[in-house]
Amino acid sequence: MQKTTQMLERFGGVNLLPVALALLALLLIGSPSTWVTLTVAGLSMGMMIFLMASGLSLVFGLMDVLNFGHSAFVSFGAFVAASVLSALAAWNVGDNGFLNIVALLAAISAAAVFGLVAGWFFETVIIKPVYRDHLRQILITMGALIVAEQLILAIWGGSPVSVPRPAILAGSIIIGDISIEIYRVFAFGLGLLAYIVLYYALNRTRIGLLVRAGVENREMVEALGFRIDRLFVGVFMAGSALAAIGGAMWAGYETLITPALGSEMMILVFIVVIIGGLGSIEGSLLGALLVGLMGNYVAFLMPKMSLASNMLLMMAILLWRPYGLRPAVKL
């Protein structure tokens, strides 16, 4: 028994959970081509959720601030990207692949810039006055979420907005009897890129070192003379920008978005952060992949249980590891 545990640990321990889940699903689903399609869908969905969840998790780890208004950045990112794509519709839907990509990059960067600016505003105006006061943090960020959702309703109206997907990303690749949507591959790639960049920034740069040190022990970093509050603004802005990019990607994935998008995604984001453990991007990635895969497999096997299955997954993991799979901070 102990030997198997050790062997599991050597091969990655809890990191194997998504693989185990995928194998179990293969047994239950039976048809390999369906399984591949579902797995790709799950992985790309997981990566988009990872984009939204990583910022939230890092901000909490570093500054002990849980931003319930995080989903506002997701919604705003989605709507900003949708507006940019509609404005550049001529480039976006044309046959010219280069212009397609320019329009896409413009939409994603608009969302990211919006996330940076809004994140800075949010941090300095809304959150700074209530550091270290959890109850008021929860209340204030909740209030900010209400205001942000209402602003979206006031600006873009309540009816669904359609998002034109860039022509180059429309359609799917067909290999044998397996069909894979190009957009999903793109979403997966972008999420993976974000993870690699984050991983390197956190583990190989000086700022990353300070962030990790801050997660570990904030007072000590401050005592050594580093301005951790500036660091926090930076992390908060980056986290908000990531959430906005995640929202933009999700908008392209759904192609029809409503102002409720942010709060719908927020449930999954919270589940991911809880499963993964607060404060670590590895945990967020693991949780996001689990949730994405689980959601897609169950949606195929038992359509009505899709969201509830993620809830059950969360409950089970909380029973097993009360702090999540890979927490960076002790709660």
Add this chain to the structure above:
Amino acid sequence: MSGVPEMANAGAAGRSVAALRRTSGQVVLHLILAGIFLCLALAPFLFGDVRSQQVAARICVFIVLVASYDLLIGYTGIVSFAHTMFFGFGAYGAAMTLRAWGPGWDAILIGGAAGVLAAFVLAALIGLLSLRVKAIFFAMVTLAAASVMMVLASQLSDLTGGEDGITYRVPGLLKPATKLLTDADGKVVRLFGVALNGKIAAYYFVFLSCLVLFGVMLRIVASPLGTVLQAIRENELRAEAIGYRVVAYRTAVFCLAAVLAALAGIVWAVWLKYTGPDTALSFAIMIDVLLMVVIGGMGTMTGAVIGVTVMSLAQYYLKDLMQAGADATAALPLIPDLLNPDRWLLWLGILFILLVYFFPAGIAGTLLKKDR
């Protein structure tokens, strides 16, 4: 030598001024409460129209809901976003049996009991699973649980009626056509011009149930249990060190609040004769409850009463005010959109943020604070 008596005098004077202020703050608070109580107790006689009675009944039910939430957030320092879920359990429990078995008190009793039991079991599960960790973690877990329950309620439409909800009839006593007292001609007796029919019975069913539930909560916070809860809120480690099992107490109060919310849900379901996501389960209700608790004052049962009354009235009058504003600024860009009556939550949200910044104690808390 001469300085000491002077200082003593000044101290005494300061104390008496403080005593005067204390009484004034508390007197104001008690006057407001008495006013609200009288208005609610005599609502059918004071306000004849249907809409006012609807508002009065809503205030009654929400006082219980908000006060039970205050047990969590104000007295124990637990932030839960699943409170409307428990409210919904009670409401849906009663509603489903009323639809299945037809109108009758047995349906309300058994369905309500099932709803309350479900709320209790789920609260105990969530509590034992996640109340060990920090408040913020718990808030996330409850938010996730509540959202999942909301989706389930709309998906399991065979049971819950989905988005349309459930409509049903209530026991005969509470129907508007029922005559409580008849005169010699067989007509309904009128008291101060108000017909004594089933509508009155329904209102007093709501009022009295809520009064009893609120009384229970007042008793709980005045009991030793209430003191332990406040001790946990103020300093968890110390409470644990003195020998109170914090997790057990937290779970207990979470279950208690869930049961009280479910009971309020039953009353609400009986009054409305309709139960759907918008009336019993939606996140908008949770936000209302949060706003009410914070506006009224966390950690004061009386705050719940004031918060609910202020919010409920504001919800009606703010909309009228905003319509006027939108009409006046119709020529300008964006501003009419922001002043659209549908956007009233926007302004309430801003008000909420300002309140949490500047008056974290709320109305009742600010009035009571003068004695400290």
